[in-house]
Amino acid sequence: METSRAHAVLLSSPGMGHLVPILELGNRLALHHKFAVTIFNVTKSGQTTPALNSPHCHVIDLPPISVSHVAPPDAAMVTICAVTMREAKSVISSAISGMKVKPSVLVVDLFGTDCLCLAEELGIPSKYIYIATNALFTSLVLYLPTLDKLIKGEYVDQTSDFQIPGSRPVRPDEVIDPMRDRSNQQYHEMVRVGLQMPIADGILLNTWEEAESSRLKSMRDENLIGRFAKKPIYLVGPLTWDPAVSSSGPIFEWLDKQPAESVIFVSFGSGGKLSYEQTTEVAWGLELSQQRFIWVVRPPTSGSAESAYFSPVESNDNGKGKSDEPFYFLPKGFLARTRDVGQVLPGWAPQMEILKHPSVGGFLSHCGWNSTLESVTNAVPMIAWPLYAEQKINSTILTEELGVAVRPREFPAKGVVGREEIEVMVRKILADKEAFAIRDRVKKLKESGERALSFGGTSYNALSQVAEKVLSLQESTG
Known part of the structure; x- marks a missing residue:
């Protein structure tokens, strides 16, 4: 990596809650694995996001994307994020094509799965999805297309818990918001995400092995959730954004x-x-x-x-x-x-x-x-x-x-x-x-x-494995 720096392009879907974990992942790739990192921040029309920058990453705010023609004004947050990322594909493609240094890897977040196809279209050797939350949520989303076929009626009206292979059951009253109304567009967007996640070369999660060890085994077991993930799972957390804010006042x-x-x-x-x-x-x-x-x-x-x-x-x-x-x-x-x-x-x-x-x-x-x-x-x-x-x-x-x-x-x-x-x-x-x-x-x-993120810890090593695979594929594809 000393002789040839890899170049990572990270995509952030709209909202501070999505930009912050992408920034911290970019920081880790830059500081610990010597990557050059470019972050494209996608926003929707009318959204105001405070300026966030990092001395270790190049953050580019893309022009706001209008979704008024494809999403109603009262659309749920999940719908807006997914539709905005889909509508932004051409803008993102043009921005990547215009870069002087070709990317080695494309990393998208939860709502950017529609953009994974850009890796092949633009000749980017590697593509990953970063789910900036826990393994239980990720397991549920991966299994959601199957639940969509198995469960009749509304999830919230069921009288028994939903069994997730190799994981704790999910109660009807604690399902994620998109599952509360199957007629709402946000539900179909989340099913779509579950279907598209295995397109990536691997799935990164912002959690760590000691926090969710039992679920990690399920996600890597081809007889359990691993059958739906189909790709390697990397626990790289806990990553948090620590901006330089003065503790005064x-x-x-x-x-x-x-x-x-x-x-x-x-x-x-x-x-x-x-x-x-x-x-x-x-x-x-x-x-x-x-x-x-x-x-x-x-x-x-x-x-x-x-x-x-x-x-x-x-x-x-x-x-x-x-x-x-x-x-x-x-x-x-x-x-x-x-x-x-x-x-x-x-x-x-x-x-x-x-x-x-x-x-x-x-x-x-x-x-x-x-x-x-x-x-x-x-x-x-x-x-x-x-x-x-x-x-x-x-x-x-x-x-x-x-x-x-x-x-x-x-x-x-x-x-x-x-x-x-x-x-x-x-x-x-x-x-x-x-x-x-x-x-x-x-x-x-x-x-x-802290142990997981320290040198030689499980999360440090997991991100190192991703970095090594990206660099190896970059070298083999020229």
Whole structure:
């Protein structure tokens, strides 16, 4: 690799949650395997994405893609991402064709499977798919075309769990969002993804062997999920994006004054929103718990929980403070009553930097996989609050398998979670005896992730195998 650097082209589908893991994969390829890396960031018309760059990768923002002629205005996030990537194929093809250095490998994400064919069309020797989440989700998607034939009626109406070969069953109430309505276009898009994933030369996952060892065996077993994957599986995580954000400003000054592991951080990711009723209950739950908190608040939504996914990211100027006007929807007197124990931030906060702070001892999270890994890699226990996409499955892994989180009795999508239950959960991960056991498990999980990514670790070696295969094929094809 010292004499001939491989050139990787990575495609990111629309949305911050998809760009971030692609950037970190690019960083690993550049820093640890000496690849030249170009990232094409695909966006849809009307989407605003903050500028993200890396000194190790060349990030190119492609012109926004209009999908109004092929997707309705109220289309689900999955539909928009899949359709946008499909419509962007010609733009991506032209951009790659115009590159001075021919790519050695094309890497697409979950919604870019329609672009895998570009590798053959453009003479790119290798092609991989990077699924920036866990093995349970990936197994379900690979098996979805089979379930599509086996299951009659709606998945959510079934009375028994869905059996995934070699993996834990999936309950009807925790299926991924595209499976909740088989007449919706997003369902057909996800079936299509399951059919197209084996086109790749290999499947990369943002998880690690100690976290999901039993499922990994199934995915590599030709009698189980391996029969549907058909290609090698590489666990390369936990990869998290750690931007150069200054840990300064009033919010960090406040954190510096708090005891160790005493603050719960409340945030629902780059796209999550709550209803007015649920926002009110969260406020009362935090107040009743009498625990310290930082809460990233967005105005309530009357629509879907994912309604902010493609919206501009609202900034609070890195915690430098604003007036009370953004919080008109909070309970009367809430800000005054919690002034000494809580910080309320409008729209956005430097999540990774906050989770790193030693005063933070819990994270009430929507369980997006990026946020989940950021919490685990900083040894922060979670309250699992799944909102959309595959987050219900994520919450099950965190609570029932890994034991690093607690969650409401019912999924929040089923109805409003009351203030008393929120109070109990906050105290359970910060103050009660149970908190010590949860904290111990998440610290051990963090350590296993660090081992996996270190030189000679399982994830380091897995990405090294991919790099070696890419370079070998590049040399053999000239």
